[in-house]
Amino acid sequence: MNAALSAPTTSHGDFTIDRVYDAEPQDVWAAWTDPAVKARWFIGPEGWSLVERTLDVRVGATEILRGRFAHNDFETLFTARYHLVEPGARLVYVYDMHLAGRHHSVSVATVEFIADGVRTRLRFTEQVTFVDGTDGREGTASRQRGTAAHLDRIAGVV
């Protein structure tokens, strides 16, 4: 891996996803902060297997999710650090994504838990900086395919 061969480029973006769950905020909160519950939904897609998982939701504490796709030995690594922890209300964490050993992105993720009657509105906002400027053609073999080709597989990397 020689970073000097390809000039890194940087790009930014953000998005927000809203979901309403038929559950109380304390249950939705538990799903994000209890390691056993988070492990039920924060997983990779088919073909991905878990290598390492830790979760400690306290300010300054960290979360790790490392996995691998068996068919091409492609490793995914999610590392997060919690910056704001307001039980039942808000979470803000910063996370890095490494794909196949390359630093792919740095993000600020904000999760808001909003009571909506007996339901809970969850608002997930991510502000992301992609730091790896390779465009896929010069990346690792598993990233050489075209637009959206890996949507199914990469769309589960954390």
Place this chain on the structure above:
Amino acid sequence: MLQHQALDRVFQALADPSRRAIVDRLSHGDASVSELARPLAMSLAAVVQHVQLLEASGLIRTEKTGRVRTCQLDRGVLSQAETWLSQRRTLWEGHLDRLGEVLAQQKAERVAKAAPSDPPKQRSAAVRRPRKPT
């Protein structure tokens, strides 16, 4: 800055596994509609519809020569950055859907555990009472 309307169309176009398969195929080179249809378990007419939707999203271009319509990926429509961002969003939509399934399962487990003689507190209207034993 991303153009959100255009991006919405792209998300919609890529939301379907058959259309992703078509885009995947075209990322290896141009292909006719019938070539695209061959590995897919659907009628040619259905494939034509998918191709039309992909073309409307701007993801692909098509050109008709004689009786053959050739499809080509338009690599310009999605910059790499937009591709990454759309992947990231799709990824989180998947996570949050799965979270919803887990919450629904937890609720069902609680209802199943509640004994018939022990009606759920509050929200009784929202919880289906277990059948009384005969």
